[in-house]
Amino acid sequence: MTNASYQNQKVRKHYDVAFPIVNTVILILLMFVTLYPVINTVAYSFNDGTDALKAGIGLWPRVFSTKSYESILSDPAVYQAAWISASKTVIITVLNLFWTSMLAYTLTRKEYVLRKVITTMMVLTMYVNAGLIPNYLLISRTLHLRNTYWVYIIPTMFSCFNMVVLRTYIAGLPEALVESARIDGAGDIRIFWQIIFPLCKPVLATVALFVAVGSWNSWFDTHLYNASKTELHSLQYLLKMKLATTNQSANAANASVEALTSSAASKTTPVTIRCAITVVSTVPILVVYPFLQKYFVTGMVLGSVKG
Amino acid sequence: MTNYTQGTARYVSPKKKGFFQKLASQWQLALMSVPIFLYVLLFNYFPMWGWRNAFLDYSSKKLVARGITPYIGFDNFKWLFSRQDFLLSIRNTLAMSLINLVFGTVSAIVLAVLLNEVRQKMFKRTVQTITYLPHFLSMVIIVAMAQNIFASNGPVNDLLGLLGIQPVFWLGEGKHFWWLVGIINVWKEVGWGTIIYISAMTAIDPALYEAASIDGAGRFQKILHVTLPGIKSTFVILLIMNIGHLMEAGFEIQYLLGNGLTAEFSRTIDVFVLEYGTSQMDFGVATAAGIFKSVVAIILLLGANFISRRLGEDTLV
Incomplete structure (x- = not known):
């Protein structure tokens, strides 16, 4: 072994020892950067409103106060919005699982005569889209769903992406399951409900998570179709409106922090209220997603690579 | 016959x-x-x-109110391309989606490689759980957080202050807007983006790593010669899909985070469509802009697919 290559290997050894340490440090920093804005928001939400205007709050509230939460939890509009958000999320999730898995099953049946045409038309929709305005005209002018609760449900009760995820999964199940049931005289509806559907649990969990999060997080449908109907506002839309008002008042607030501080009648400000609503609307997601992690990872891989 | x-x-x-x-x-x-x-x-x-x-011509409110929308051929398209704000919105869309594509892909691959090198299962899982989190947050929430973090007296400027850099007016100056969106998107999606690459890495034959070790390859050489080639086809497929979506820079973040001061840099084609279609009710111009976007998207998708086939890589269509 020449001296140079020996040196080279020694250097490499040093790298190999240092790498795991550097790697761990980088990943810990990344976790910190990911969590900082979240914890910062929680800290603001528990801070006294007028004190929060001075900014500079990090990971812990400076002047602790639960006034922001008391304020939003005594506001009937928040309860109404939470009810709208929760109910539409549940309904859309159930409908999606139902339609999506049923269609996915039929598209795995090779003998089905409409299989090719339906599959092609479905997959095409993932790349070709009529666009915002034609969809808007369909929903508001043709179907008259504006200012109704139905606008949350009807346009989003089926998703092609999720159908592809499920189809890939069902196609991977043993064909003998279907064959033996058919010999026993079961029709396709029974085969699907009694045999295939229960076997899809892990991937159904993934689809349920995707659909539920999408529905819970949506604000644009309210903005576009139900903005003038306050009793149909969702939680995210409420937060979006708070965003707009704090934007406007932020400039005014910066100019007169002193004035506000001295005349503080209430102990809340738009900033702390906004943070409190953010926390309230995020908690349901935080509670659910870590438990579904192993499922959605499989689901993502099924959908995107084999799509 | x-x-x-x-x-x-x-x-x-x-x-x-x-x-x-x-x-x-x-x-x-x-x-x-x-x-x-x-x-x-x-x-x-x-x-x-x-x-x-x-x-159709929707420009005259009087005629539209009476239900009359005359046929005007391609005039809406001609009008669009004579508009400075539409041309800027094309520029903004492409700029932001390119920034997202490049930084999103690179950061996801780097993080996937780093995670792949972690041996302790618990630590790896913790990093994954935490970095997946922002993917599940709504854009409204993320913009609310960004307004705190990037405020002129917020933590980012505090950090810059420690490094002796003057505070930056992140939210009010147009020239920062694209990069702000890029940073926020990487923050939101980097963890999520690793899922597919990590699954591609687990499919790599362990014998390749052993063979490389026997040949005297260190960690970096194994990453360079085994791991990265192992995820090449996944990378190509995702690249084709993303090129097909280059016209989709999104509108949620631009619509929520942008303001009058940054409009010149924040208005994407989608925001343009939204403004003309639903605020000014000019469905003709807004639909024309939407069609332009779809046509370019299809050309991009087919083009990327064609190039990939020529290079002998996997194709989507």
Whole structure:
């Protein structure tokens, strides 16, 4: 072994020892950067409103106060919005699982005569889209769903992406399951409900998570179709409106922090209220997603690579 | 011709059914799929009939109120391309989606490689759980957080202050907007983006790593010569899909985070469509802009697919 290559290997050894340490440090920093804005928001939400205007709050509230939460939890509009958000999320999730898995099953049946045409038309929709305005005209002018609760449900009760995820999964199940049931005289509806559907649990969990999060997080449908109907506002839309008002008042607030501080009648400000609503609307997601992690990872891989 | 058909008829056994007979025998499958098929036709294909709006004149409020929208050919398109704000919105869309594509892909691959090198299972899982989190947050929430973090007296400027850099007016200066969106998108999606690459890495044959070790390869060389080539085809497929989506820089973040001061840099084609379509009710111009976007997107997708096939890589279509 020449001296140079020996040196080279020694250097490499040093790298190999240092790498795991550097790697761990980088990943810990990344976790910190990911969590900082979240914890910062929680800290603001528990801070006294007028004190929060001075900014500079990090990971812990400076002047602790639960006034922001008391304020939003005594506001009937928040309860109404939470009810709208929760109910539409549940309904859309159930409908999606139902339609999506049923269609996915039929598209795995090779003998089905409409299989090719339906599959092609479905997959095409993932790349070709009529666009915002034609969809808007369909929903508001043709179907008259504006200012109704139905606008949350009807346009989003089926998703092609999720159908592809499920189809890939069902196609991977043993064909003998279907064959033996058919010999026993079961029709396709029974085969699907009694045999295939229960076997899809892990991937159904993934689809349920995707659909539920999408529905819970949506604000644009309210903005576009139900903005003038306050009793149909969702939680995210409420937060979006708070965003707009704090934007406007932020400039005014910066100019007169002193004035506000001295005349503080209430102990809340738009900033702390906004943070409190953010926390309230995020908690349901935080509670659910870590438990579904192993499922959605499989689901993502099924959908995107084999799509 | 008729004779020929009759001549071949003997190959068709009498049991073989026609299309409708088959369909009748598969009525259960049809019952389970046709209603959803009709639903998709209504919600995904029927709106394409609305593309005719692009050739109608909606500019006169008086005429529109009386239900008169004259046919004007390609005038809406001509008008669009004479508008500075539309041309800027094309620039902004491409700039932001390119920034997202490059930084999103690079950061996801780097993080996937780093995670792949972690040996302690618990630590790896913790990093994954935490970095997946922002993917599940709504854009409204993320913008609310960004307004705190990037405020002129917020933590980012505090950090810059420690490094002796003057505070930056992140939210009010147009020139920062693209990078702000890039940073926020990387923060939101970097963890999520690793999922596919990590699954591609687990599919790499461990024998390749062993062989590399025997040949004296260190960690970096194994990453360079085994791991990265192992995820190449996944990378290409995702790249094709993303190029097909280059016209989709999104509108949620731009619409929520942008303001009057940054409009010149924050207005994407989607925001433009939204402003003209739903605020000014000029459906003609807004639909034309939407059609332009779709046509370019399809050309990009087919183009990327073609190039990939020429290079002998996997293709999507």
